[in-house]
Amino acid sequence: MAEITPKERMAIKRHHMLEQDADVRNKNFSEVNLGYTVELAKEEALRCIQCKKPLCIGGCPVSINIPAFIKKIEEGDFKSAAAILKKDNALPAVCGRVCPQEEQCEKVCTVGKKNAPVAIGYLERFAADWERENLGIQLAEKKPNSGKKVAIVGGGPAGLSCAGDLIQMGHDVTVFEALHDIGGVLIYGIPEFRLPKAIVRAEVEGLKKMGVEFRTNSVIGLTDTIDELLEEYDAIFIGVGAGLPYFLNVPGEQLNGVYSSNEYLTRVNLMKAYDFPRSDTPMFNIEGKQVAVFGGGNTAMDAVRTSLRLGAKRAMILYRRTEAEMPARIEEIKHAKEEGVEFMLLVGPIEFKGTDDGWLRSVVIQKMELGEPDASGRRRPVPIEDAIEEIPIEVAVIAIGNGSNPIISKTTPDLNVNKWGNILVDENSMKSSKKGVFAGGDIVTGGATVILAMGAGRKAAKAIDEYVRNKETW
Amino acid sequence: MHSSTIFLFHNYVVFLKPLNLKKQVCYRSKIIWINMNRIIEARFLAPDIKLFKIEAPKIALKRKAGQFIILRVHPDGERIPLTIADSDTKDGTITIIVQGVGKTTKQLNTLEAGEYIQDLVGPLGKASDIEFYGTAVSIGGGVGTAIAYPTAKALKEAGNKVISIIGGRTKELVLLEDEMKAVCDEVYPTTDDGSYGFHGFVTQKLQELINEGIKIDLVLAIGPIPMMSAVAEVTRPYGIKTIVSLNPIMIDGTGMCGGCRAIVDDKTVFVCVDGPEFDAHKVNFNILTKRNRMYLLQEKISYEHFCKLDKMVKETVSN
Numbered sequence: 001m002a003e004i005t006p007k008e009r010m011a012i013k014r015h016h017m018l019e020q021d022a023d024v025r026n027k028n029f030s031e032v033n034l035g036y037t038v039e040l041a042k043e044e045a046l047r048c049i050q051c052k053k054p055l056c057i058g059g060c061p062v063s064i065n066i067p068a069f070i071k072k073i074e075e076g077d078f079k080s081a082a083a084i085l086k087k088d089n090a091l092p093a094v095c096g097r098v099c100p101q102e103e104q105c106e107k108v109c110t111v112g113k114k115n116a117p118v119a120i121g122y123l124e125r126f127a128a129d130w131e132r133e134n135l136g137i138q139l140a141e142k143k144p145n146s147g148k149k150v151a152i153v154g155g156g157p158a159g160l161s162c163a164g165d166l167i168q169m170g171h172d173v174t175v176f177e178a179l180h181d182i183g184g185v186l187i188y189g190i191p192e193f194r195l196p197k198a199i200v201r202a203e204v205e206g207l208k209k210m211g212v213e214f215r216t217n218s219v220i221g222l223t224d225t226i227d228e229l230l231e232e233y234d235a236i237f238i239g240v241g242a243g244l245p246y247f248l249n250v251p252g253e254q255l256n257g258v259y260s261s262n263e264y265l266t267r268v269n270l271m272k273a274y275d276f277p278r279s280d281t282p283m284f285n286i287e288g289k290q291v292a293v294f295g296g297g298n299t300a301m302d303a304v305r306t307s308l309r310l311g312a313k314r315a316m317i318l319y320r321r322t323e324a325e326m327p328a329r330i331e332e333i334k335h336a337k338e339e340g341v342e343f344m345l346l347v348g349p350i351e352f353k354g355t356d357d358g359w360l361r362s363v364v365i366q367k368m369e370l371g372e373p374d375a376s377g378r379r380r381p382v383p384i385e386d387a388i389e390e391i392p393i394e395v396a397v398i399a400i401g402n403g404s405n406p407i408i409s410k411t412t413p414d415l416n417v418n419k420w421g422n423i424l425v426d427e428n429s430m431k432s433s434k435k436g437v438f439a440g441g442d443i444v445t446g447g448a449t450v451i452l453a454m455g456a457g458r459k460a461a462k463a464i465d466e467y468v469r470n471k472e473t474w
Numbered sequence: 475m476h477s478s479t480i481f482l483f484h485n486y487v488v489f490l491k492p493l494n495l496k497k498q499v500c501y502r503s504k505i506i507w508i509n510m511n512r513i514i515e516a517r518f519l520a521p522d523i524k525l526f527k528i529e530a531p532k533i534a535l536k537r538k539a540g541q542f543i544i545l546r547v548h549p550d551g552e553r554i555p556l557t558i559a560d561s562d563t564k565d566g567t568i569t570i571i572v573q574g575v576g577k578t579t580k581q582l583n584t585l586e587a588g589e590y591i592q593d594l595v596g597p598l599g600k601a602s603d604i605e606f607y608g609t610a611v612s613i614g615g616g617v618g619t620a621i622a623y624p625t626a627k628a629l630k631e632a633g634n635k636v637i638s639i640i641g642g643r644t645k646e647l648v649l650l651e652d653e654m655k656a657v658c659d660e661v662y663p664t665t666d667d668g669s670y671g672f673h674g675f676v677t678q679k680l681q682e683l684i685n686e687g688i689k690i691d692l693v694l695a696i697g698p699i700p701m702m703s704a705v706a707e708v709t710r711p712y713g714i715k716t717i718v719s720l721n722p723i724m725i726d727g728t729g730m731c732g733g734c735r736a737i738v739d740d741k742t743v744f745v746c747v748d749g750p751e752f753d754a755h756k757v758n759f760n761i762l763t764k765r766n767r768m769y770l771l772q773e774k775i776s777y778e779h780f781c782k783l784d785k786m787v788k789e790t791v792s793n
């Protein structure tokens with residue numbers, strides 16, 4: 001390949017990933033994004049100017065050596081590219097799909113100052129997919145057995161990445177998961193069209209091959225308590241996520257047709273209600289219905305796009321602020337719009353109304369305008385007097401976030417939590433107040449991101465390794 | 475006689491029996507662990523009501539009266555909640571008693587000893603508040619008697635005088651009379667049609683006991699929603715503490731989905747973690763009834779789908 005100057009590199013236009021057409025994909029559950037071809041990936045890799053001081057690495061929560069893996073893609077050495085990713089990211093095929101890159105690595109990419117930033121996320125996804133499809137999941141080397149046993153509570157990204165590191169370090173690892181399947185939000189929350197379950201399954205298979213034991217159907221706190229696990233295990237990592245849905249607390253929330261986003265997405269994803277009656281779990285018949293989703297995050301986008309795929313006549317996002325404040329990934333908002341989702345901004349629900357026999361028929365909303373900036377510097381939405389409207393709907397999905405589930409904290413009195421129920425840990429070692437117990441992911445931070453949960457799991461693995469080998473004091 | 479059944483699963487026609495022999499589920503990358511959830515005993519107590527003893531040593535050891543499990547019958551199955559009616563820590567089994575009312579319960583009731591339950595998780599929910607009250611009346615309607623049984627037994631063990639009213643539409647639906655007799659001081663079967671015991675509803679029998687001047691300190695009522703709400707109205711004027719066990723539709727059973735929410739004392743509760751037992755005088759039964767009708771249409775479709783396949787198998791077998 002002829003030498004190419006940085007200037008020429010920077011002049012190349014960002015390559016878009018192939019995707020299903022909007023009015024085809026909004027009727028199926030297959031993945032929307034189709035990924036880069038080998039050619040496109042190499043072309044896109046050319047756009048990276050291999051900065052001396054790569055800002056992107058600083059933007060990445062787990063400091064992946066981004067220019068190095070991109071270089072390998074440019075050279076066509078995809079296997080090495082994947083290996084570089086794996087050093088810092090246990091789940092690159094997942095993160096390549098769901099990380100908010102525009103807020104992280106791509107936000108600070110040097111190329112982005114003049115042109116669109118290098119498509120780091122797309123490239124990450126490409127390298128990880130290439131490896132899985134061509135070489136299968138690569139098993140890392142294992143250190144000699146340490147004779148130590150570690151219990152991981154929760155099979156989400158935090159737990160899985162902690163398990164992956166600990167098994168390599170030579171410990172016996174058992175993952176306890178409350179549900180009947182492994183993956184946490186990756187399988188029960190994020191839909192197939194954004195993150196195919198096969199990808200999560202492949203990762204779990206890899207861990208199994210490495211020797212991680214999985215115990216599904218184990219609700220820790222009930223099936224076993226943390227104290228009981230401590231009798232058998234040298235250390236415990238708690239990564240149980242943020243699993244307690246918030247409701248709006250407005251009248252009518254118990255009407256039939258009002259769902260929490262957790263229930264809505266769990267029915268469709270984990271329980272495969274979209275395949276009813278072949279799969280047994282039913283879903284409210286969405287066909288021809290009007291669906292309102294409250295919230296502006298990834299969860300809201302997942303729920304509203306799921307509704308379209310289930311045949312909704314009208315699928316709406318109702319959000320109290322404006323689009324600029326929406327926490328969802330930009331790509332999800334864009335995809336939702338292309339697929340036909342309506343956005344109603346600066347509105348807040350006041351009441352759900354229904355029929356006498358309990359079926360949702362409409363929502364009454366209060367229109368807002370932006371007022372003075374609040375403490376966070378964002379302009380606060382304030383109600384416009386008398387600007388009240390009633391919108392007919394048959395289904396409402398509440399996607400305004402999750403609190404922490406109290407099952408573990410209630411049964412483990414000496415585990416310190418804050419007033420929201422999040423487990424308190426030392427930031428560097430992820431140690432909790434209870435000897436031998438570490439924690440990380442959404443249960444510590446409150447609802448955050450996959451990459452942060454994964455990073456916390458790995459940080460904890462390092463500290464657990466030290467702790468079980470040296471039996472240091474707490 | 476073993477009954478066999480099939481269902482469609484990703485374009486395969488799958489026989490339920492081999493599928494439930496756990497090992498053969500392997501072709502699907504399912505996480506399988508140690509040999510568990512084996513059915514040790516399965517027998518019908520009444521038409522459509524079947525008792526299962528299942529190997530689940532950990533749950534057997536842990537569970538307390540009032541708690542339940544959630545199970546799935548096959549890899550695409552629904553998660554349904556069932557009360558742990560009894561347990562045996564020696565042989566590591568739990569007992570559940572299941573009334574076939576729809577797809578999943580009827581399919582479950584085709585299983586026999588030696589087969590496996592796909593997924594079984596528990597013990598879930600809060601245990602009953604067991605203490606010394608004095609005289610307690612346990613009222614069970616239909617399969618509700620099976621749900622009331624462990625709590626009645628625990629109340630007796632806590633020193634209470636326990637009177638049991640067992641209601642059924644007709645004689646053969648009066649469940650667990652012998653079991654209740656073994657743990658209660660008095661047992662009164664009642665039937666709607668008068669074919670056995672007291673002729674009338676459980677509420678009428680309860681009213682009779684109250685009229686007789688018996689001092690009742692606690693009423694535990696478990697059964698269909700109309701029965702529970704009727705019992706609440708009988709005891710309300712007397713201020714008798716009354717506990718009911720709610721049965722909303724559940725998914726995870728850990729407080730994660732909020733689907734099981736009910737209104738108690740004008741506040742939202744998640745029945746799977748805050749219950750299932752609540753003060754009957756504070757429960758909004760009206761909303762619970764409506765919410766349990768949410769999937770009526772789909773339940774019918776699912777059941778018909780199941781029956782069609784079941785019939786196909788039976789015809790194939792008889793040919």
Ligand SMILES: Cc1cc2nc3c(=O)[nH]c(=O)nc-3n(C[C@H](O)[C@H](O)[C@H](O)COP(=O)(O)OP(=O)(O)OC[C@H]3O[C@@H](n4cnc5c(N)ncnc54)[C@H](O)[C@@H]3O)c2cc1C
Binds near residue numbers: 407
């Ligand atoms: C719909 C949706 C879409 C999202 N989209 C994105 C996105 O695009 N990008 C992004 O970065 N982030 C996204 N997030 C956030 C991200 O998924 C979470 O931050 C991340 O999954 C947290 O990981 P975790 O391992 O801490 O917890 P979880 O993924 O919640 O996993 C916790 C696991 O623990 C199990 N568990 C809970 N209690 C117990 C117990 N007592 N005993 C045993 N097991 C237990 C749970 O069943 C679960 O499997 C999304 C979240 C949702 C809900």
Ligand SMILES: Cc1cc2nc3c(=O)[nH]c(=O)nc-3n(C[C@H](O)[C@H](O)[C@H](O)COP(=O)(O)OP(=O)(O)OC[C@H]3O[C@@H](n4cnc5c(N)ncnc54)[C@H](O)[C@@H]3O)c2cc1C
Binds near residue numbers: 574578620770774
């Ligand atoms: C905490 C708890 C404990 C329970 N314990 C027992 C038990 O020990 N034995 C037992 O036989 N049943 C018990 N149930 C009820 C049992 O879970 C339901 O009968 C079952 O889920 C119905 O599933 P299905 O697919 O067979 O029927 P579906 O097709 O789902 O429903 C058929 C009919 O049952 C009604 N129904 C649906 N879900 C429920 C429900 N959760 N509760 C009551 N009726 C329902 C429907 O309105 C419909 O009329 C319990 C329920 C709860 C919540």
Ligand code: SF4
Binds near residue numbers: 047051066109110120
């Ligand atoms: S900041 Fe952008 S151009 Fe620079 S190394 Fe990172 S990805 Fe490449």
Ligand code: FES
Binds near residue numbers: 730
């Ligand atoms: S069943 Fe999901 S919260 Fe109770």
